[in-house]
Every structure is written in structure tokens, then in C-alpha cells.
Amino acid sequence: xxxxxxxxxxxxxxxxxxxxxxxxxxxxxxxxxxxxxxxxxxxxxxxxxxxxxxxxxxxxxxxxxxxxxxxxxxxxxxxxxxxxxxxxxxxxxxxxxxxxxxxxxxxxxxxxxxxxxxxxxxxxxxxxxxxxxxxxxxxxxxxxxxxxxxxxxxxxxxxxxxxxxxxxxxxxxxxxxxxxxxxxxxxxxxxxxxxxxxxxxxxxxxxxxxxxxxxxxxxxxxxxxxxxxxxxxxxxxxxxxxxxxxxxxxxxxxxxxxxxxxxxxxxxxxxxx
Amino acid sequence: xxxxxxxxxxxxxxxxxxxxxxxxxxxxxxxxxxxxxxxxxxxxxxxxxxxxxxxxxxxxxxxxxxxxxxxxxxxxxxxx
Numbered sequence: 325x326x327x328x329x330x331x332x333x334x335x336x337x338x339x340x341x342x343x344x345x346x347x348x349x350x351x352x353x354x355x356x357x358x359x360x361x362x363x364x365x366x367x368x369x370x371x372x373x374x375x376x377x378x379x380x381x382x383x384x385x386x387x388x389x390x391x392x393x394x395x396x397x398x399x400x401x402x403x404x405x406x407x408x409x410x411x412x413x414x415x416x417x418x419x420x421x422x423x424x425x426x427x428x429x430x431x432x433x434x435x436x437x438x439x440x441x442x443x444x445x446x447x448x449x450x451x452x453x454x455x456x457x458x459x460x461x462x463x464x465x466x467x468x469x470x471x472x473x474x475x476x477x478x479x480x481x482x483x484x485x486x487x488x489x490x491x492x493x494x495x496x497x498x499x500x501x502x503x504x505x506x507x508x509x510x511x512x513x514x515x516x517x518x519x520x521x522x523x524x525x526x527x528x529x530x531x532x533x534x535x536x537x538x539x540x541x542x543x544x545x546x547x548x549x550x551x552x553x554x555x556x557x558x559x560x561x562x563x564x565x566x567x568x569x570x571x572x573x574x575x576x577x578x579x580x581x582x583x584x585x586x587x588x589x590x591x592x593x594x595x596x597x
Numbered sequence: 598x599x600x601x602x603x604x605x606x607x608x609x610x611x612x613x614x615x616x617x618x619x620x621x622x623x624x625x626x627x628x629x630x631x632x633x634x635x636x637x638x639x640x641x642x643x644x645x646x647x648x649x650x651x652x653x654x655x656x657x658x659x660x661x662x663x664x665x666x667x668x669x670x671x672x673x674x675x676x677x
Binding site for chain 1: 641645646647649650651653654658659660661662663664670
């Protein structure tokens with residue numbers, strides 16, 4: 325990124341989901357001392373930039389970064405840095421392997437040319453720490469629960485942990501769930517001491533067309549749970565194909581959906597034209 | 598409720614905040630023997646959202662959960 329100061333660049337590095345090898349970070353720090361002003365900037369999208377690299381040094385630092393296995397990032401009208409929370413492997417609430425999904429998205433689509441910048445976010449559960457609703461495509465891990473009461477002790481824990489107030493326990497020991505309120509966060513499944521709440525479906529919900537900036541737009545949530553990873557990537561690809569076909573130059577995807585119609589995307593995803 | 602179980606240790610974490618709620622529960626569990634019963638008194642909300650699930654994740658058995666007064670719960674846990 326070109327800086328205000330003539331001739332200087334904040335050199336953006338290519339990271340995925342804010343994860344970086346500790347040794348690479350040490351090397352990046354050394355190069356920030358050598359070519360920059362001895363500090364790093366942590367970007368708003370989990371990236372790292374080396375500010376104050378003079379234009380004459382850009383090729384040299386890029387070479388030294390490449391030698392350390394660090395690539396530089398992209399800007400402009402293409403798929404940008406994929407952000408992610410730490411997901412199932414680290415977070416007790418996580419229901420999908422966010423880092424793994426983010427890396428696959430990055431591997432397949434990073435830098436892909438589209439009508440405007442295009443941002444992916446991957447988050448492990450409906451707490452949504454990676455803010456999937458603010459991105460062009462957001463992925464969220466979900467569990468659709470099912471109740472099997474044979475071993476139920478009617479302790480009421482599921483009712484207490486349910487963020488949506490969907491679960492009710494009656495005086496005569498019946499556990500009722502209003503699935504129209506359920507946000508698929510999986511807390512009942514994770515908390516139940518007797519394992520009476522089972523995952524009926526475990527997978528992904530996809531949000532499309534979100535953005536912040538000058539005209540924020542909250543994403544549309546695709547009205548289905550995707551259980552299969554291949555199907556998830558098929559939805560990504562069809563969504564980007566739709567954007568390539570209908571998006572105007574420098575029009576964000578959410579604006580395309582508003583102009584062309586979100587319903588058109590839905591029917592296109594279902595196999596229509 | 599504790600009369601139903603022979604409780605070996607009791608802790609009250611109603612004045613603690615996350616993550617010390619679970620930390621205190623874990624320390625209490627570490628101090629008892631396998632098969633012993635711990636009774637934890639805790640608040641509705643944050644503590645109830647996190648402590649029982651963390652206890653379950655560590656392999657202990659939650660035998661009973663009961664609201665003993667408005668907004669305060671008792672958890673009976675058997676150490677794994």
C-alpha cells in the first residue's frame with residue numbers, strides 16, 4: 325500500500341486467518357528493522373504490514389521475505405485476505421475447522437480477479453467473532469440439534485445455556501424446543517450432561533453480500549445448512565461466478581445483489597440460470 | 598439437593614468472574630479423588646454458560662443441576 329509520505333510503502337504480507345509461524349514473525353521483525361522503521365502494523369483484517377519501506381528497497385525486502393517463505397499480499401479488485409477465528413481446534417464453542425477452511429479458500433481463490441474487492445471470513449459458531457455478516461462471503465459453523473430424551477434428567481441446563489430462549493421444560497418433565505428460534509449454536513449439544521441433545525446436522529451456514537465501509541450492508545444468510553465441504557466450495561464458486569457475470573466494475577457484491585436481486589442468486593445456486 | 602448425594606467438597610463461585618469460575622472449579626476437582634462428589638454453587642448467565650460445558654469437556658460427570666434460588670444454581674459433579 326502506498327503511503328502518504330512520498331516514496332514509502334506499507335508492505336502488506338500474505339497471511340491466512342491471522343496465523344503466522346513464530347520464526348517467520350521474528351524474520352519479519354528483523355526485516356522491519358532493516359528496511360522499515362522497526363515496527364509492524366497489525367491490520368484490521370488479521371494481516372501484518374511493514375510500514376515505511378522506501379520504494380528503492382521494495383524488491384530487496386520482497387526477496388528476503390520470499391527467502392523466509394513469506395509472500396506479499398494483494399489489494400485491488402480481487403479476493404483479499406481470508407480472515408478466520410481459531411475455530412474447533414482451539415475454541416470450546418467452535419464447530420468447524422476454520423483455519424483449514426480458510427487455508428483452502430486462500431489456496432484456491434486468493435488474488436482471484438472479480439468486479440471489486442472480495443472478502444471471505446470463516447467463523448466457528450454463531451457467536452461470529454470473525455464477523456461473517458460483514459464480508460462478501462461469510463462461513464459459520466453450526467449444529468442443528470435433535471432431542472432424544474431417554475436418559476434426560478430434566479436438569480434444565482440446556483434451557484439455561486440456550487441463547488435463543490428456544491428450549492422450555494414443562495412442569496411434567498417435557499423438554500420442548502421451538503426450532504424457529506434456534507440459531508444452531510450447539511450450546512445444548514455441548515453442555516448436556518446426559519448427551520440427550522444430538523447433532524442432527526453439523527456443517528456450515530453461508531452469508532453473502534455483506535460489507536462495511538461507506539455504505540454498510542448486512543449479509544443475506546443462505547437459507548440452508550451445508551454439510552459437505554465440496555458443496556460448500558461449489559457454493560463459493562457459483563457465488564463468485566454470479567458476481568463475475570452480473571457485477572459492474574467497482575461494484576461491491578452486496579450492491580450487485582441489491583441491484584440484480586438476491587433471489588436470482590438463490591435460483592442460480594439451485595441450478596437455475 | 599445435596600442430601601441426595603454424599604458431597605465430598607463444596608465451592609461457591611458466585612462472586613467470581615470468567616475465567617476464574619472454571620479455574621476454581623478445576624482446582625477443587627484436582628483436590629478430590631476420582632469418584633468423589635463436588636458441589637458447585639454458581640450464577641446464571643456467564644458461569645452457567647461456561648462452567649458445566651468445560652467440566653463435561655474434561656470428562657467429569659454432571660449428576661445434577663438445580664436452581665436453588667433465583668439466578669443461582671447448584672451443580673453436582675462426580676470426578677472422573
